[in-house]
Amino acid sequence: MIELRDITKTYRMGKIAVHALRGVSLEVKAGELVAIVGPSGSGKSTLMNIIGCFDVPTSGEYRLEGKEVGRLTDNDLARLRNRKIGFVFQKFNLLPQLTAWENVQVPLLYAGVRLQERRERAAKALRQVGLGDRLHHRPNEMSGGQQQRVAIARALVTRPSFLLADEPTGNLDSNSGREIMDLLFSLNEEGTTLIVVTHDGLLAKRFPRLVEIRDGQLVREEVQ
Amino acid sequence: MEFITAVSLAWQGIVNNKLRSLLTMLGVIIGVASVISLVAIGTGTNKQVTERIQSLGSNLLTVQVRGRGSDTSLRYVELADLKELEHVSAVAPALTGTATVKYGSVTHDTLVEATNTDYSTARNLAVASGRFLSDLDVTFHHKVAVLGTEVVENLFGSLNSVVGQRILIDGIEFTVVGVLESKGGGGGMSQDDRVIIPLTSANLVLGGQNIRTLYVQADASDTVKKVEEGLNDWLLKRFRDEDSFSVFNQADMLETVNEVTKILSLMLGGIAGISLLVGGIGIMNIMLVSVTERTREIGIRKALGARRRDILNQFLVESMVLSGSGGIIGIGVGVGLSLVLERLLQMPTSVSLLPVLIAFGSAVMIGVFFGIYPARRAAELNPIQALQYE
Ligand SMILES: Nc1ncnc2c1ncn2[C@@H]1O[C@H](COP(=O)(O)OP(=O)(O)OP(=O)(O)O)[C@@H](O)[C@H]1O
Numbered sequence: 001m002i003e004l005r006d007i008t009k010t011y012r013m014g015k016i017a018v019h020a021l022r023g024v025s026l027e028v029k030a031g032e033l034v035a036i037v038g039p040s041g042s043g044k045s046t047l048m049n050i051i052g053c054f055d056v057p058t059s060g061e062y063r064l065e066g067k068e069v070g071r072l073t074d075n076d077l078a079r080l081r082n083r084k085i086g087f088v089f090q091k092f093n094l095l096p097q098l099t100a101w102e103n104v105q106v107p108l109l110y111a112g113v114r115l116q117e118r119r120e121r122a123a124k125a126l127r128q129v130g131l132g133d134r135l136h137h138r139p140n141e142m143s144g145g146q147q148q149r150v151a152i153a154r155a156l157v158t159r160p161s162f163l164l165a166d167e168p169t170g171n172l173d174s175n176s177g178r179e180i181m182d183l184l185f186s187l188n189e190e191g192t193t194l195i196v197v198t199h200d201g202l203l204a205k206r207f208p209r210l211v212e213i214r215d216g217q218l219v220r221e222e223v224q
Numbered sequence: 225m226e227f228i229t230a231v232s233l234a235w236q237g238i239v240n241n242k243l244r245s246l247l248t249m250l251g252v253i254i255g256v257a258s259v260i261s262l263v264a265i266g267t268g269t270n271k272q273v274t275e276r277i278q279s280l281g282s283n284l285l286t287v288q289v290r291g292r293g294s295d296t297s298l299r300y301v302e303l304a305d306l307k308e309l310e311h312v313s314a315v316a317p318a319l320t321g322t323a324t325v326k327y328g329s330v331t332h333d334t335l336v337e338a339t340n341t342d343y344s345t346a347r348n349l350a351v352a353s354g355r356f357l358s359d360l361d362v363t364f365h366h367k368v369a370v371l372g373t374e375v376v377e378n379l380f381g382s383l384n385s386v387v388g389q390r391i392l393i394d395g396i397e398f399t400v401v402g403v404l405e406s407k408g409g410g411g412g413m414s415q416d417d418r419v420i421i422p423l424t425s426a427n428l429v430l431g432g433q434n435i436r437t438l439y440v441q442a443d444a445s446d447t448v449k450k451v452e453e454g455l456n457d458w459l460l461k462r463f464r465d466e467d468s469f470s471v472f473n474q475a476d477m478l479e480t481v482n483e484v485t486k487i488l489s490l491m492l493g494g495i496a497g498i499s500l501l502v503g504g505i506g507i508m509n510i511m512l513v514s515v516t517e518r519t520r521e522i523g524i525r526k527a528l529g530a531r532r533r534d535i536l537n538q539f540l541v542e543s544m545v546l547s548g549s550g551g552i553i554g555i556g557v558g559v560g561l562s563l564v565l566e567r568l569l570q571m572p573t574s575v576s577l578l579p580v581l582i583a584f585g586s587a588v589m590i591g592v593f594f595g596i597y598p599a600r601r602a603a604e605l606n607p608i609q610a611l612q613y614e
């Protein structure tokens with residue numbers, strides 16, 4: 001359960017203040033499937049970063065499974081990112097010197113999982129995204145779609161409650177983009193809450209719930 | 225995160241960047257190697273000098289006579305008094321000079337020492353064949369000689385029965401009665417290039433019997449001080465002037481040598497330690513570069529749940545592994561260098577465990593110390609900014 005109330009985020013750049021979010025309130029229940037749309041610079045990524053516990057709001061309340069995130073320490077936030085949240089980036093953000101298998105093991109490393117179990121779980125996650133035969137490939141030996149699959153395997157390997165994806169298909173052609181979205185949807189069907197930021201209007205139509213954001217404010221909600 | 229995982233991660237990073245890692249480690253390698261080899265030289269020198277001094281004889285006092293006015297030396301008969309002093313086990317005069325020895329047509333320049341029977345105990349000399357000088361030799365002015373092995377080699381080559389042969393020392397005929405055991409010590413410091421003759425035969429070769437150097441041996445190490453006092457009293461009575469003689473105690477000499485070489489070792493080690501420090505600065509430099517280069521990696525790791533401490537540890541372990549590997553290579557180079565110095569340049573070296581451990585330990589510590597600042601920089605990075613870094 002995600003509860004955002006009156007969230008604002010202001011970036012200060014010298015004397016200029018950039019109001020990236022100006023009072024966003026949003027609730028996402030467990031198991032929901034939500035798309036966030038809006039023009040460039042409207043604050044989508046800022047919102048996702050706050051939901052993903054990468055960043056803290058300037059004001060407002062954010063409760064994640066009943067816990068007030070604003071009061072948590074750096075270490076607590078790292079723990080939340082590690083255990084509760086899986087994040088998929090537009091730019092994949094894999095570690096280039098590691099193989100697919102090793103990349104997927106990284107979050108387990110910080111969760112304190114032992115080597116043997118890390119290997120097993122990472123291999124299982126890679127099989128789940130259809131990359132059981134690419135364990136030893138490095139990112140530069142894989143296509144964009146495959147890299148994003150590795151990133152998804154990495155996000156789900158800790159069995160998080162929430163999967164957040166910020167334009168996960170932004171760097172992919174339409175075909176692999178569709179495949180990635182299908183994969184994410186299937187994960188949602190298994191019970192994971194899924195929030196996706198997208199530019200793609202067609203893609204957004206596939207979501208039962210759609211939230212539009214403009215100039216840092218929610219302007220429209222659609223439930224299909 | 226387990227330590228082993230962290231080390232293997234760091235090791236991967238080092239192997240991925242072989243040349244750079246090696247260059248980074250170079251400072252530490254040179255530092256550790258020079259600490260080890262310089263300290264080895266210091267210890268080796270100390271050992272050698274100590275052995276030399278001890279091989280001169282144990283519980284030994286050396287008297288140098290300068291004299292007063294025209295009274296500048298002792299005569300052999302006077303020494304009988306000294307032998308009567310308490311705890312004195314040997315009194316041996318020593319008159320030295322150089323001479324040319326000749327056997328057949330072979331000649332050799334060597335050191336001639338004129339003395340008495342006690343010389344063999346006082347100076348710790350043993351004969352390998354034949355005999356040493358006897359009391360009779362001294363009493364009856366026998367023209368006999370005991371030769372060092374190097375003289376034997378030079379004069380007689382491979383001839384076996386040297387004892388009984390006649391040689392010429394500065395043109396005077398002497399009979400060889402014995403050959404000394406080899407004492408070793410190469411490199412122009414040979415203790416085997418010597419000829420020993422009775423003091424009473426010295427007139428002909430060394431031009432007199434005036435004794436200015438005297439060796440007195442005490443019967444035990446704890447009576448040396450007493451003998452030294454008795455000796456001083458006797459000499460004071462004889463010359464009535466403290467400045468006309470001096471008595472050296474072997475123990476004092478050893479202590480001085482030890483002190484000097486200890487200071488030498490510390491100085492050499494200290495200088496080498498500075499290069500270790502410079503190596504540490506090199507590591508810090510490369511770690512700072514590495515943190516900047518890997519900003520994105522740090523961002524990704526933080527996004528996936530790495531805490532500050534995890535990132536801090538990762539970079540600390542990395543600089544530690546870097547300096548530790550440098551330290552291990554440095555130990556190899558240092559020990560190798562010490563062996564080379566000993567073999568090729570005849571420098572006395574002695575590698576001992578403690579300096580090796582200290583040098584390696586300091587290398588690792590320096591890695592940690594100079595790794596702290598870059599590692600903290602990495603740990604403090606904000607995950608979002610780090611992820612946006614190109
Ligand atoms: N670190 C930052 N410092 C200053 N301003 C920032 C920072 N991050 C974002 N902003 C500003 O906040 C606003 C919202 O940015 P955000 O990245 O959330 O937009 P977005 O909706 O994700 O855009 P896009 O669709 O292009 O990704 C923008 O005006 C942006 O310039």
Ligand SMILES: [Mg+2]
Nearest residue numbers: 044045046166
């Ligand atoms: Mg964005």
